[in-house]
Amino acid sequence: GDSVTQMEGPVTLSEEAFLTINCTYTATGYPSLFWYVQYPGEGLQLLLKATKADDKGSNKGFEATYRKETTSFHLEKGSVQVSDSAVYFCALSDLSGTYKYIFGTGTRLKVLA
């Protein structure tokens, strides 16, 4: 079945460092891909998405490109801030019928001042 694999954390970076969180997927169809973020004490919220191959999603300085050839959707940010400390989830959905989503296990990011 469909699945999402993301790098284990925690990831600890200094402020202004470059961030990459790896995500790869397996899917039988042509899913849409998402990154969700969970700040401490809160539910998940959508960070960015891409709906087809070669699309780039971006938001709040974060970017991810839908790579069909490598089945990847890696999250990047050029300069992280302390306020980016959170848990990041990669997810896919086929967006057909019931809109079921499959989430990765989450990667905790801690940014130090």
Added chain:
Amino acid sequence: DVKVTQSSRYLVKRTGEKVFLECVQDMDHENMFWYRQDPGLGLRLIYFSYDVKMKEKGDIPEGYSVSREKKERFSLILESASTNQTSMYLCASGGGEKLFFGSGTQLSVL
């Protein structure tokens, strides 16, 4: 602001109790979901509903049931709580290419 509201932030129950977790959304979404979140396992789908009175099992439905009598409300029921159901429970609703999540209910079963 759109909202998904879960009735309790923290809940402590005893083994064998019947537990109700309530979720209400104000976005008129047809689809609603219950996940549990455990360290190292991410989010796992328990049940989802795509319409009033309609439900489908997710990946880990054992020990749970759900109720959706009104479009805005989706309840998760633990028929007889067990210690391995101690977890964070997240409700979500979605109307297309985005899920909206509640803040979660941390359930402890003693």
